[in-house]
Amino acid sequence: MRIAVLLSAGRHAVSGRPAPVPVELQAVGLAADFVERHGADLTGLHAGPDVGPLRDALGHGLPNLVHLVTGADDDPLPSLAAALREGAFDLILAGRVAQGGEDSGLLPYALARALGLPIVSDAAALAPGETPGTLNVEQALPRGARRRLLVRLPVLVTVHPAAPAARPFAFAGARRGILETRPGLAAPRASTGLEERPYRPRPKLIAKAAAGASAAERLKAATEAASGGGRLLVDPPPEEAAREILAYLAGIGVVAKR
Template identity: 70%
Template structure:
């Protein structure tokens, strides 16, 4: 199986220095543990700290050199079309730049491939040419999905942590640099004057009295749940178990 992991130019959340995006390194671990031929692909002006990805279990990194501000999509498409992989992995979004998270979806549309979001685990599918994906859902839930290859999968931060960094492995890695496709990125910005929007009255207060309708219009909706102030360990444990049972994540008895 040929697997390509996409890397973006990220920055550290605290220092702001160039650094690999953690969720993309998690995607790299899923690719390595899945097995097969794993390659890392990046389109940007320079690699910088992204070369550290070679120390996390992959031996080949392809760099398509483009100018700062160019759209990386055409260069990525050209690299993926020359040697089409079975699986393309990407992070949920970048970190430190214009992180809209739309690139994997634009790439899937351009390549005509299906895309599945928020993978927390990958394994071989029940049939040849398929992939079993453990998809992360809200509130800690999981769902198993079987996806037919070739496809694109984005990785959720709930995936296993990146593999340990090995400096010797990074020195052994191979970096292949080649010119990319110059495509200035068109940014459309629309400015509108600020206009305060009226608050919507809750439907439950539609048939209520005037005082209740006024309260529904002016009072913020509560988040629900139970507030415990300095509870005992036993009381806190009972509240947590009851909350998990209400969410359907635990069965009593």
């Protein structure tokens, strides 16, 4: 079995310095654990002008990394598709949303389309299926729920942040790992036609207050979130307290109404 992990040129969320994308390191961890348990070939792939700190992925359990050198304005898709087709990988792992480009998370899907592979999103765990040529994928759903999928290989899988934490960085591992540089394909990115300007965070709407609510209601909703401001019972008998709690919990739907 051959596994590839796609790595993108991320940036640290605070410092803005080049850094690996955390969820892609988690993908490396998933792949490295799979290799240790079930045996497989593992390679990292990056298409971009510069490998930079992506070399550090070699210290997180990746044995080798192939860097496809493309221009800064090139679309990585053709280079990656060609390399993946040539490598005949059975399993391709990618992060949920790659960084460095538009950050739209579209690349794995476009890649799957280009390679004619099925794609499964948000994996939190991987295991080989019972019949050869299949893979068990545990898909992370919101609020801790999971979906167990059995998929036919080859497949492209994106990894969810709920996957096990990335392996800690080992400096000597990064030193030992093999970095191979290959020329990528020139493919100038089509213009998005979108206006770009420095990002400015926008205030989030308060979900509780619908468009029809009055200003006073919206203000109430906004302050309620911060200060609770709910009901207060002082020294009720335990039975009454229990009734109140259970009714409240049932009201918000965390325990079943009976």
